[in-house]
Amino acid sequence: MTTTVPYQPAAAEPELLSGLETRGVSAWFGAHKVLERVSLTMAAGEVTALIGPSGCGKSTYLRILNRMHEMVRGAALAGEVLLDGADVYEAGRRPAEVRRRIGMVFQRPNPFPAMSIADNVASGLKLAGIKTSRDEREYLVETSLRRAGLWNEVSGRLHTPGGALSGGQQQRLCIARSLAVSPDILLMDEPCSALDPTSTRRVEETIAELRGRLTVVIVTHNMQQAQRVSQSCAFFLATHDTPGRIVEAGPTAQLFTDPADPRTADYVNGRFG
Amino acid sequence: MTSAVLVPHSQPSPDEPRVISAPATPGDRIFRGLLRAAGLSVFVIMGLIALFLLLRGSDALRATGWSFFTEQRWRTETHQFGIAAVLPDGLLIAVIALLVSVPVSLTAAVFVSEYAPVRLRGALVSLVDLMAAIPSIVYGLWGFYFLQPRIVGVIRWMALHLGGFLPFLKVRTGDIGTSYTSSTFIAGVIVSLMIIPIVTSLSREVFSQAPQGEREGAYALGSTRWGMVRTVVLPFGRGGMIGAVMLGFGRAMGETIAVALVISPAFKVTGHVLENGANSISALIALRFSESDGLSLSALMAAGLVLFTLTLLVNVLAGLVISRSRSGANTAD
Numbered sequence: 001m002t003t004t005v006p007y008q009p010a011a012a013e014p015e016l017l018s019g020l021e022t023r024g025v026s027a028w029f030g031a032h033k034v035l036e037r038v039s040l041t042m043a044a045g046e047v048t049a050l051i052g053p054s055g056c057g058k059s060t061y062l063r064i065l066n067r068m069h070e071m072v073r074g075a076a077l078a079g080e081v082l083l084d085g086a087d088v089y090e091a092g093r094r095p096a097e098v099r100r101r102i103g104m105v106f107q108r109p110n111p112f113p114a115m116s117i118a119d120n121v122a123s124g125l126k127l128a129g130i131k132t133s134r135d136e137r138e139y140l141v142e143t144s145l146r147r148a149g150l151w152n153e154v155s156g157r158l159h160t161p162g163g164a165l166s167g168g169q170q171q172r173l174c175i176a177r178s179l180a181v182s183p184d185i186l187l188m189d190e191p192c193s194a195l196d197p198t199s200t201r202r203v204e205e206t207i208a209e210l211r212g213r214l215t216v217v218i219v220t221h222n223m224q225q226a227q228r229v230s231q232s233c234a235f236f237l238a239t240h241d242t243p244g245r246i247v248e249a250g251p252t253a254q255l256f257t258d259p260a261d262p263r264t265a266d267y268v269n270g271r272f273g
Numbered sequence: 274m275t276s277a278v279l280v281p282h283s284q285p286s287p288d289e290p291r292v293i294s295a296p297a298t299p300g301d302r303i304f305r306g307l308l309r310a311a312g313l314s315v316f317v318i319m320g321l322i323a324l325f326l327l328l329r330g331s332d333a334l335r336a337t338g339w340s341f342f343t344e345q346r347w348r349t350e351t352h353q354f355g356i357a358a359v360l361p362d363g364l365l366i367a368v369i370a371l372l373v374s375v376p377v378s379l380t381a382a383v384f385v386s387e388y389a390p391v392r393l394r395g396a397l398v399s400l401v402d403l404m405a406a407i408p409s410i411v412y413g414l415w416g417f418y419f420l421q422p423r424i425v426g427v428i429r430w431m432a433l434h435l436g437g438f439l440p441f442l443k444v445r446t447g448d449i450g451t452s453y454t455s456s457t458f459i460a461g462v463i464v465s466l467m468i469i470p471i472v473t474s475l476s477r478e479v480f481s482q483a484p485q486g487e488r489e490g491a492y493a494l495g496s497t498r499w500g501m502v503r504t505v506v507l508p509f510g511r512g513g514m515i516g517a518v519m520l521g522f523g524r525a526m527g528e529t530i531a532v533a534l535v536i537s538p539a540f541k542v543t544g545h546v547l548e549n550g551a552n553s554i555s556a557l558i559a560l561r562f563s564e565s566d567g568l569s570l571s572a573l574m575a576a577g578l579v580l581f582t583l584t585l586l587v588n589v590l591a592g593l594v595i596s597r598s599r600s601g602a603n604t605a606d
Binding site: 066068071073095096097099100101103104106108110111112113114115123124126127128129174177178181 | 391484486487489490491492493494495496497500501504505508599
């Protein structure tokens with residue numbers, strides 16, 4: 001134990017960031033069509049926010065991106081999701097491999113409650129079958145927790161159960177858990193809707209720090225949040241007889257100050273939804 | 274409209290907990306009384322059974338004293354009887370039944386709740402429940418006439434090839450057909466058929482309650498299905514699994530008719546499970562009951578008391594394990 005040198009990463013990893021693009025994505029639950037021909041480019045290293053009223057299909061769209069959609073009974077989809085130019089739904093491509101590269105944080109924090117904090121962070125490595133040495137693992141646990149902004153609060157109790165943390169801490173633990181498998185893309189499905197304002201601020205700080213390191217796609221109901229954290233924004237809308245589609249997409253600042261579509265203007269100004 | 278400002282209390286109320294009354298309506302009171310009576314009746318019946326066994330068995334217990342727990346033979350005429358053979362032998366049957374059924378049940382439960390196609394799942398669930406509803410005499414008959422002749426070959430092979438270095442698998446009565454029949458092992462295998470549905474059904478129920486959020490969390494990390502089962506479903510269901518196995522154990526210990534049908538009663542603990550000759554308390558009672566009176570009947574009652582106490586303990590323990598686990602805690606309150 002006395003001779004171990006703290007693990008150092010091989011290099012400062014100036015890796016290429018991956019972007020995500022969808023072409024003509026439609027989705028159904030049974031006979032009910034919920035999304036219609038959604039084409040969107042989510043630029044590498046940026047934060048893209050998906051906004052829109054409840055039931056407009058933005059969460060479904062997000063779950064299509066990492067192949068979680070197909071786990072719902074009766075779910076179907078059309079179109080392509082391109083990660084680095086390759087379709088994630090390509091025949092023969094394993095969902096597990098896609099999901100390891102495209103991580104996801106859910107609306108309700110879902111740490112593995114009986115596992116310790118450290119084990120929670122490292123759980124993805126084990127699940128994805130990534131072999132690591134003990135030092136590598138410790139290094140990853142610490143850096144992931146630091147990047148998720150949780151390290152200072154839990155560094156002294158890494159071996160206590162993850163289920164004992166507060167809701168906001170659990171959510172940041174889930175972010176750390178997702179980051180530990182070094183995904184190219186991180187999807188966030190209303191990550192703050194179950195959190196108090198302080199925890200929300202912490203998660204937003206985390207998202208800000210992730211910018212430039214990986215590509216983030218976040219679904220949010222909170223207009224201010226979309227403005228604070230995202231560089232690009234897509235506005236989804238569904239009416240009672242038409243499936244959800246993108247009304248307008250573009251740089252966040254433009255969408256909020258000078259929207260092209262009157263419906264976008266109404267929504268971002270809080271006139272409906 | 275005079276209360277816009279803070280009004281000082283004219284009569285400062287005492288700063289101590291008030292007595293809060295919540296009078297129930299007559300209907301509520303009647304219903305509660307009915308439920309309470311029904312709930313209490315369970316305890317009353319249990320108490321009456323224990324009392325009855327204790328009173329009827331006391332003659333035998335007085336006649337033998339503590340040797341009731343150390344004597345292997347069962348000779349009521351000479352006051353030489355005890356449960357030192359039937360109890361451990363019965364436990365051995367139950368242990369063998371668990372060794373056979375637990376791996377089968379748990380894998381079947383994981384399959385039904387996690388792997389089976391959704392369309393097949395419903396059919397499998399009702400099939401397992403149906404299996405639990407088959408009377409044990411049917412299992413006994415099937416085991417005796419169908420299963421036994423067919424697994425004797427396997428048992429013979431085990432005795433001849435494994436008996437050399439695993440002494441408890443040795444058969445010392447020579448290599449003839451009847452040496453391998455009516456053994457503790459066969460009784461255990463048949464009892465295992467009866468507890469497979471219980472353990473499967475209970476653990477499947479627990480597995481299927483594993484939270485969807487955690488399942489998706491595992492998948493979103495790039496987990497395979499088996500990885501998800503291992504990190505989410507099995508830890509979640511652990512308490513329920515242990516409880517299910519213990520309930521199965523309780524059932525195995527109490528199983529009577531199938532065991533009585535298959536074994537050829539022996540009153541000596543040999544530990545050689547493949548050898549002809551086995552016993553259990555419940556089989557002893559079933560086989561001897563009709564020819565007993567007086568002291569020999571009292572002796573059976575005393576043996577029954579021991580079995581009753583033991584099964585009660587195992588079941589209470591199982592209940593505790595289930596209710597203290599995460600999966601069980603959700604259903605307990």
